[in-house]
Amino acid sequence: xxxxxxxxxxxxxxxxxxxxxxxxxxxxxxxxxxxxxxxxxxxxxxxxxxxxxxxxxxxxxxxxxxxxxxxxxxxxxxxxxxxxxxxxxxxxxxxxxxxxxxxxxxxxxxxxxxxxxxxxxxxxxxxxxxxxxxxxxxxxxxxxxxxxxxxxxxxxxxxxxxxxxxxxxxxxxxxxxxxxxxxxxxxxxxxxxxxxxxxxxxxxxxxxxxxxxxxxxxxxxxxxxxxxxxxxxxxxxxxxxxxxxxxxxxxxxxxxxxxxxxxxxxxxxxxxxxxxxxxxxxxxxxxxxxxxx
DNA sequence: CAGATCAGCGGGGTTCCCTC
DNA sequence: GAGGGAACCCCGCTGATCTG
Numbered sequence: 295x296x297x298x299x300x301x302x303x304x305x306x307x308x309x310x311x312x313x314x315x316x317x318x319x320x321x322x323x324x325x326x327x328x329x330x331x332x333x334x335x336x337x338x339x340x341x342x343x344x345x346x347x348x349x350x351x352x353x354x355x356x357x358x359x360x361x362x363x364x365x366x367x368x369x370x371x372x373x374x375x376x377x378x379x380x381x382x383x384x385x386x387x388x389x390x391x392x393x394x395x396x397x398x399x400x401x402x403x404x405x406x407x408x409x410x411x412x413x414x415x416x417x418x419x420x421x422x423x424x425x426x427x428x429x430x431x432x433x434x435x436x437x438x439x440x441x442x443x444x445x446x447x448x449x450x451x452x453x454x455x456x457x458x459x460x461x462x463x464x465x466x467x468x469x470x471x472x473x474x475x476x477x478x479x480x481x482x483x484x485x486x487x488x489x490x491x492x493x494x495x496x497x498x499x500x501x502x503x504x505x506x507x508x509x510x511x512x513x514x515x516x517x518x519x520x521x522x523x524x525x526x527x528x529x530x531x532x533x534x535x536x537x538x539x540x541x542x543x544x545x546x547x548x549x550x551x552x553x554x555x556x557x558x559x560x561x562x563x564x565x566x567x568x569x570x571x572x573x574x575x576x577x578x579x580x581x582x583x584x585x586x587x
Numbered sequence: 588c589a590g591a592t593c594a595g596c597g598g599g600g601t602t603c604c605c606t607c
Numbered sequence: 608g609a610g611g612g613a614a615c616c617c618c619g620c621t622g623a624t625c626t627g
Contacts, residue, residue, distance in 0.1 A: 427592090442594080451625090454593065473615080503615075504594070519616070524602095592625075600617075607610085 376532035378468045382419035385467060386475040389482045398484040404461070408452050411538035414465055421464040424516070424530065424538035426452045444494070444501055449485045458483050459505040463517050469531030476526060477502050 389397065397416060404412040408426040442455060462479040463471075471479075477498055480486060489495050506526060510517045516530045530538070 456593070499615095501594085504596090507617075508593080524615090590626085593623085594621100596621085598618090601615085603614085605612085
C-alpha cells in the first residue's frame with residue numbers, strides 16, 4: 295500500500311473488483327494497523343505483491359503532508375472504527391430452537407445483572423455488551439415496563455427496544471451486518487413478542503430502524519452506519535467487559551454527564567464530495583471491511 | 588415539577604432497480 | 608439515459624413515562 299497525494303495520482307493502482315482494505319490508518323495514533331486477520335490469503339495478496347514488484351520503481355514513497363490529513367485529524371478521531379476482538383465465518387441465519395434456547399438462557403443472565411457488562415457466546419463468537427444505560431446498581435425491578443407493541447409486557451422495565459437492538463447489533467458476526475441481520479438476531483430474544491404475520495414483521499423493521507437511528511446519535515454511540523457498504527457496524531466490538539464497566543461508571547451518576555450535542559451531519563452533497571475523500575487507496579481510514587458475501 | 592429517556596411519526600434525501 | 612417507484616436512512620418534533 296502506498297499513499298497518494300490526491301486521487302488522480304492513484305489512478306495507476308490496481309485493486310481487485312471486490313477490494314477490501316487489509317490495513318487501517320489510525321490517524322489519532324498515526325500508525326497503521328493490520329485488520330485482515332482471518333480474511334487474508336495468498337490468493338488475495340499474491341496479485342498485489344506481483345504488481346508491486348513489477349511497478350515499485352515507478353512508485354512514489356511520499357507520504358501525505360500533514361496539512362492534507364492533519365486538518366482532518368480532529369474529526370476522524372471520533373470516527374475511528376475498531377476492528378473486531380475476534381472473527382467468525384458464521385453468517386446470520388434464522389436460529390434453530392436449540393440456538394434460541396441457548397441465547398435466551400444467556401440473555402436471562404445478562405438482564406439479571408443489567409448494571410454489568412456481559413459476554414454472549416454463540417456460534418463460536420464472543421459479543422461483549424455494556425451495562426444497560428442508566429442502570430448503575432442491582433435494581434429491585436419495581437418499575438413497570440413501558441408498553442411496547444413488539445415487546446412482551448412482563449419484562450423488566452430496563453429491557454427496552456433500544457437495549458435489545460443494542461444487544462442484537464453486538465451479536466452481529468464480526469460486529470457488522472445489515473438491518474435485516476439485526477432483525478433476525480432480535481427475533482431470538484425472549485422479550486420480543488411473537489410476530490404473528492408479515493405486518494408485524496414489517497413493523498419490526500421500522501421499529502429497528504428507529505432504534506438504530508437513536509442509538510447512533512447517543513454520546514459514545516455503539517453503532518455506525520457504513521453507507522457505501524450498507525452495513526451497520528458495532529463500534530464497541532473490540533471492548534472487553536472491564537472497559538465497558540469503567541466507561542459506564544465514568545458516564546454514570548456523578549460522572550461526566552455533559553451531553554454532547556447531537557452531531558449534525560454534513561450536508562449530503564458535501565459528504566459525498568469525492569474531493570473530500572482523501573483516504574489512501576489501500577488503507578481504510580474509516581470502516582474495516584469484510585469480504586463480500 | 589423539570590429534565591431525561593424512550594418511542595412514534597413524518598417529511599426529505601439518497602440509492603437502487605425496473606421500465607420505457 | 609431518463610423517469611418513476613421502492614427501500615432505506617436522516618433528522619426534527621412531539622408525547623408518554625420515569626426519576627430526582
